[in-house]
Amino acid sequence: QVQLVESGGGLVKPGGSxxxxxxxxxxxxxxYYMSWVRxxxxxxxxWVSYLGGSGGTIYYADSVKGRFTVSRDNxxxxxxxxxxxxxxxxxxxxxxxxxxxxxxxFSYYYMDVWGxxxxxxxxx
Amino acid sequence: DIQMTQxxxxxxxSVGDRVTITxxxxxxxxxxxxxxxxxxGKAPKLLIYAASNLQSGVPSRFSGxxxxxxxxxxxxxxxxxxFATYYCQQSYNTPPxxxxxxxxxxxx
Numbered sequence: 001q002v003q004l005v006e007s008g009g010g011l012v013k014p015g016g017s018x019x020x021x022x023x024x025x026x027x028x029x030x031x032y033y034m035s036w037v038r039x040x041x042x043x044x045x046x047w048v049s050y051l052g053g054s055g056g057t058i059y060y061a062d063s064v065k066g067r068f069t070v071s072r073d074n075x076x077x078x079x080x081x082x083x084x085x086x087x088x089x090x091x092x093x094x095x096x097x098x099x100x101x102x103x104x105x106f107s108y109y110y111m112d113v114w115g116x117x118x119x120x121x122x123x124x
Numbered sequence: 125d126i127q128m129t130q131x132x133x134x135x136x137x138s139v140g141d142r143v144t145i146t147x148x149x150x151x152x153x154x155x156x157x158x159x160x161x162x163x164x165g166k167a168p169k170l171l172i173y174a175a176s177n178l179q180s181g182v183p184s185r186f187s188g189x190x191x192x193x194x195x196x197x198x199x200x201x202x203x204x205x206x207f208a209t210y211y212c213q214q215s216y217n218t219p220p221x222x223x224x225x226x227x228x229x230x231x232x
Contacts, residue, residue, distance in 0.1 A: 035178040035221070037168075045160075045168065047209055047221040095167055101190040102174050109215045110173035117167055 002113050003024035004096050009118030016086050016122070022079040022096030022115055030054070030074040033099035035111060038083050038092035038120075046092075049081065050099065064090075086122045093117040126150050126214050128134075128225035136232040143199040145227045147190075147212035155191045156216035163208045170211075172197065199229075207231055 008020040022034070035050040049070040051058045058070060069082040079096050097111035127150040137143050149155065155175035160168040170179045172188035175195060185200040199206055212224040 001197070009215075044226045045162075045213075045223045047219075050219075050221070061220055073162070097168075102177060106154070108156060108174035109218075110170055111168075111213075112170045112179065114167040114175075 002053070002098075004098065004113055004115035004117035006094065006096055006115040009094065009120045011121045011123065012086055013124050014087060014122055015066065017082070017084045018080040018086065018120060020083065020094055020096075020118055020120070022056070022081075024077040024079065024098070027078040029072075033057075033098045033109070034039075034079045035072060035099060035113070036079075037095045037097055037114075038090075039117075040089070040092045041094070057075075083120070086120075088122050091120060091122045093119050125220055127157075128212055128214055128216050128224040130210075130220050130226060131204055133225060134228040136230045137202050138232045139202055139204055140176050141202045141232075143202050143206075143229060145197040145210055145229075147195040147197070147224050149193045149214055149216075151217075152192045153214045153216035156214055157188070157195045158210045158213045158215060159177065159186075159188055159197045160209045160213065161206075162211065166214060168211065175189055191192060202229070 003025045005023045030053050034050040049060045067085045072079045095117045096115045098113040100112045102108045126135050129148045131201045157175045159172040164207045177187045187198045189196050209228045211226050
């Protein structure tokens, strides 16, 4: 079945680095845009990054630009998020999500498949 | 950036009630609006895309409406499994992709 499984979360000190991974299965991974979305404890959802199927289109939220790098390996059906210079405010559950599109006169994008998330805690 | 404002931020309702949640965009987003449901400790789940299209497998008691800046998610008859937090999200002008602050639906 269609599935996303995140891994790589953990406890890291401020200024440290962490690499998250998302393993995809059950669909043609390279056909889809993918996103990272995070949720700080007790807070709402915050978009972090997305990238296109070939990896050529990449965008970041201002809050992580210059510190986080998203990438994908379509041969391995894998999405990654390299997080550097981590701050306490990066503490959150990180979800990877698949973008799908609905087309009529226009193209409407939405996140229809989500992983269960991986927890990142930045603390000394 | 487009700001998404949900109201109310929380509500209390009983099983069987009709529940309406509103989402307002800071500028017109046509109908580039999605709704998600999130239960505690779980990932978000897509309910509605393109403002009014029900995602496959989602019960028909959920419906979405609106266009431009004002949108509504309606649960026609609240069920026990519907107690959760609901988020709207715009996909009109990205990046950034923006979510509303969420509406928590609690048991009365």
